[in-house]
Amino acid sequence: xxKTPNNIKSELNRPYVLNFDGCSKGNPGxxxxxxxxxxxxxxxxxxxxxxxxxxxxxxxxxxxLLLGLNQxxxxxxxxxxxxxxxxxxxxxxxxxxxxxxxNVIELYNNAKKLERQFETVTYEHVYRHNxxxxxxxxNTGVTPR
Numbered sequence: 001x002x003k004t005p006n007n008i009k010s011e012l013n014r015p016y017v018l019n020f021d022g023c024s025k026g027n028p029g030x031x032x033x034x035x036x037x038x039x040x041x042x043x044x045x046x047x048x049x050x051x052x053x054x055x056x057x058x059x060x061x062x063x064x065l066l067l068g069l070n071q072x073x074x075x076x077x078x079x080x081x082x083x084x085x086x087x088x089x090x091x092x093x094x095x096x097x098x099x100x101x102x103n104v105i106e107l108y109n110n111a112k113k114l115e116r117q118f119e120t121v122t123y124e125h126v127y128r129h130n131x132x133x134x135x136x137x138x139n140t141g142v143t144p145r
Contacts, residue, residue, distance in 0.1 A: 021134035022060025031055035034137020035068030048141035061086040062107035
């Protein structure tokens with residue numbers, strides 16, 4: 001099908017979906033983060049990273065979010081729908097919960113700074129069974145490379 005400029009523009013404006021997760025084996029303990037970006041239900045990018053040998057689950061969750069936000073910026077994404085199974089992180093990013101933990105304040109501030117580089121960002125809490133791919137990636141990230 002021939003795409004007119006308007007059709008192309010509407011495809012570019014369709015929100016991308018970022019799923020993120022983090023895990024800590026011991027809380028605190030060895031931790032990993034993972035993120036995956038989807039467009040039109042197709043995975044277009046995924047990544048994971050080692051967070052640290054003595055990090056909390058909340059630190060790992062924020063690192064998963066930061067990993068995904070940075071990649072979305074690299075890909076030039078302007079509208080993003082973020083999904084995660086950490087209700088704490090989602091509610092903090094929405095401004096519904098205060099950030100009290102000194103362990104995550106800097107991570108939260110970094111995420112809010114990255115958020116400003118998008119036209120729109122929305123946040124949704126999802127349950128673990130709806131976040132399987134990001135969970136797999138975060139567990140892969142637990143092992144340092």
